[in-house]
Amino acid sequence: MNYFLGIDLGTSSLKTVLYNEEFKTVVSISKDYEMLQPYNGWAEQNPQDWIDAMDLTFEELKKSYGKELKSLMGIGLTGQMHGLVMLDEQNRVLRYPILWCDQRTEEEIKDINDILGEEELIRITANPALTGFTLSKILWVKKHEPEIFKNCKHILLPKDYLRFYLSGDYATDLSDASGMQLLDVPNRKWSEEICKTFKIDIEMLPKLYESVECTGYLKSELKEKLGITHNVAIAAGAGDNAAAAIGCGVVNDGETFATIGTSGVVFTQSDIIRTDEKGRIHTFCSAVPNTWHVMGVTQAAGFSVEWFKENFYKDVDKGKIFSKIEEDINKSTIGSNKLIYLPYLMGERTPHLDPNARGAFIGLSGMHKREDLMRAVIEGVTFSLRDCLEIIRSIGLEVENIYLTGGGANNDSWIKILADNFKTSIEKIKGDGGTNLGAAILASIASGKYSDLKTVCEKYVDYGEKFDYNEENLKIYESYYKLYGESYLDLKNLYFKLSKI
Ligand SMILES: Nc1ncnc2c1ncn2[C@@H]1O[C@H](COP(=O)(O)OP(=O)(O)O)[C@@H](O)[C@H]1O
Numbered sequence: 001m002n003y004f005l006g007i008d009l010g011t012s013s014l015k016t017v018l019y020n021e022e023f024k025t026v027v028s029i030s031k032d033y034e035m036l037q038p039y040n041g042w043a044e045q046n047p048q049d050w051i052d053a054m055d056l057t058f059e060e061l062k063k064s065y066g067k068e069l070k071s072l073m074g075i076g077l078t079g080q081m082h083g084l085v086m087l088d089e090q091n092r093v094l095r096y097p098i099l100w101c102d103q104r105t106e107e108e109i110k111d112i113n114d115i116l117g118e119e120e121l122i123r124i125t126a127n128p129a130l131t132g133f134t135l136s137k138i139l140w141v142k143k144h145e146p147e148i149f150k151n152c153k154h155i156l157l158p159k160d161y162l163r164f165y166l167s168g169d170y171a172t173d174l175s176d177a178s179g180m181q182l183l184d185v186p187n188r189k190w191s192e193e194i195c196k197t198f199k200i201d202i203e204m205l206p207k208l209y210e211s212v213e214c215t216g217y218l219k220s221e222l223k224e225k226l227g228i229t230h231n232v233a234i235a236a237g238a239g240d241n242a243a244a245a246i247g248c249g250v251v252n253d254g255e256t257f258a259t260i261g262t263s264g265v266v267f268t269q270s271d272i273i274r275t276d277e278k279g280r281i282h283t284f285c286s287a288v289p290n291t292w293h294v295m296g297v298t299q300a301a302g303f304s305v306e307w308f309k310e311n312f313y314k315d316v317d318k319g320k321i322f323s324k325i326e327e328d329i330n331k332s333t334i335g336s337n338k339l340i341y342l343p344y345l346m347g348e349r350t351p352h353l354d355p356n357a358r359g360a361f362i363g364l365s366g367m368h369k370r371e372d373l374m375r376a377v378i379e380g381v382t383f384s385l386r387d388c389l390e391i392i393r394s395i396g397l398e399v400e401n402i403y404l405t406g407g408g409a410n411n412d413s414w415i416k417i418l419a420d421n422f423k424t425s426i427e428k429i430k431g432d433g434g435t436n437l438g439a440a441i442l443a444s445i446a447s448g449k450y451s452d453l454k455t456v457c458e459k460y461v462d463y464g465e466k467f468d469y470n471e472e473n474l475k476i477y478e479s480y481y482k483l484y485g486e487s488y489l490d491l492k493n494l495y496f497k498l499s500k501i
């Protein structure tokens with residue numbers, strides 16, 4: 001029996017899952033770390049926390065799974081996209097990585113559009129300039145921390161910093177690279193034009209691979225630590241959403257999944273490049289070679305739950321908080337007793353593309369209890385994910401069934417709310433499916449164990465419970481969803497003024 005590791009560098013934690021060659025989970029180990037928010041709208045992490053978390057998962061593996069590690073064939077990497085990791089000539093980290101949800105680069109977005117022009121940018125990168133993407137973060141460092149930029153020799157994405165630690169290679173995959181706004185997305189190569197226009201030395205960028213390719217092998221000192229003597233292939237891997245697609249079996253044109261992690265995503269696989277003319281959803285390369293996808297992003301999905309739970313569930317035993325949350329949302333009712341939550345704690349991408357947007361409770365009354373606020377948070381995030389789905393539908397893609405993964409998929413009551421709003425069935429992935437599984441499957445191809453990605457997904461991705469939508473509930477949600485949409489439009493100008501104080 002051979003084994004594979006899928007390592008997901010999430011925003012809230014790093015999770016390492018050991019799978020056997022039939023992709024049954026042997027063990028899943030995760031370690032949490034902090035997201036730093038030094039100013040309103042900023043988000044950074046200490047990359048040493050990522051490495052320490054990965055090392056801790058390795059130590060636990062070594063302690064109890066030494067026998068399986070002796071037959072480890074490959075490691076697949078995945079994780080949070082867009083984050084900017086800068087290394088100097090000696091490979092020292094120059095500053096804390098600026099993360100995907102950081103919103104400080106509004107000025108740089110204007111600069112990008114003024115210098116290159118929105119049309120040309122979309123022609124090359126298939127996406128409009130966004131604060132979440134890496135290019136604007138690089139330009140921010142260039143403007144505000146010129147010494148750091150001057151010393152920068154290597155630019156990496158978060159999961160590729162783990163790769164550098166594991167194998168010493170500067171490499172990335174096309175799905176993750178798509179979110180840097182430096183990639184010629186239709187032609188799957190770095191854009192010389194973008195690099196030249198913004199004076200970014202193309203040599204600083206990692207080597208590009210399709211997700212299923214092998215980028216190198218585990219370093220000897222790490223092999224020694226793990227008690228391994230043979231070669232272990234490192235797969236190029238994928239950004240967390242492209243990897244989750246593989247782990248949900250979303251590999252054919254038109255298939256769709258949603259994920260609720262710190263962010264929330266609705267993702268449809270596509271054999272051709274498809275775009276939304278208003279740029280409200282992203283068009284990126286997929287992990288299936290030579291294919292693409294569209295995806296809408298809710299910035300603060302699980303993060304909204306996390307924020308509410310950290311502040312309002314202090315009285316509940318840590319291990320019981322999520323079951324209490326589920327109990328609470330069922331104590332309230334559809335529409336949360338006339339309370340609407342806007343989940344824009346970290347600005348919003350789909351559909352507003354607005355870094356200044358912030359959260360809100362609308363309709364708060366003296367009769368509301370914690371359970372109404374909690375349910376409103378869940379419903380607000382659901383409405384935002386519905387916004388993503390509506391845009392995907394508006395560009396001509398039909399969606400009738402959605403696979404679901406990520407932390408939020410642990411909450412069956414939330415899944416019912418999602419199904420009622422999406423007007424689709426929702427299917428869970430069994431076991432440790434989703435992102436980690438996708439990464440491990442990519443490793444099985446990169447290591448040469450298997451040769452056909454789609455066949456592996458068909459054979460080994462295992463689906464769990466399926467939830468259908470309820471037409472009556474949908475009718476009630478309809479009026480709340482409409483008001484939810486109007487609320488942002490009414491608050492937009494106020495958010496802008498608030499950001500200028
Ligand atoms: N039972 C649950 N109900 C609602 N949200 C949940 C539940 N379990 C986890 N979450 C949310 O899921 C998120 C973590 O999911 P995960 O996929 O591990 O995220 P990430 O990849 O961003 O680290 C957290 O924001 C957490 O609040």
Ligand SMILES: O=C(CO)[C@@H](O)[C@H](O)COP(=O)(O)O
Nearest residue numbers: 010011080081100261262263
């Ligand atoms: O920015 C995006 C996708 O464009 C996010 O999906 C990040 O990749 C973070 O993922 P999670 O940690 O929330 O799963």
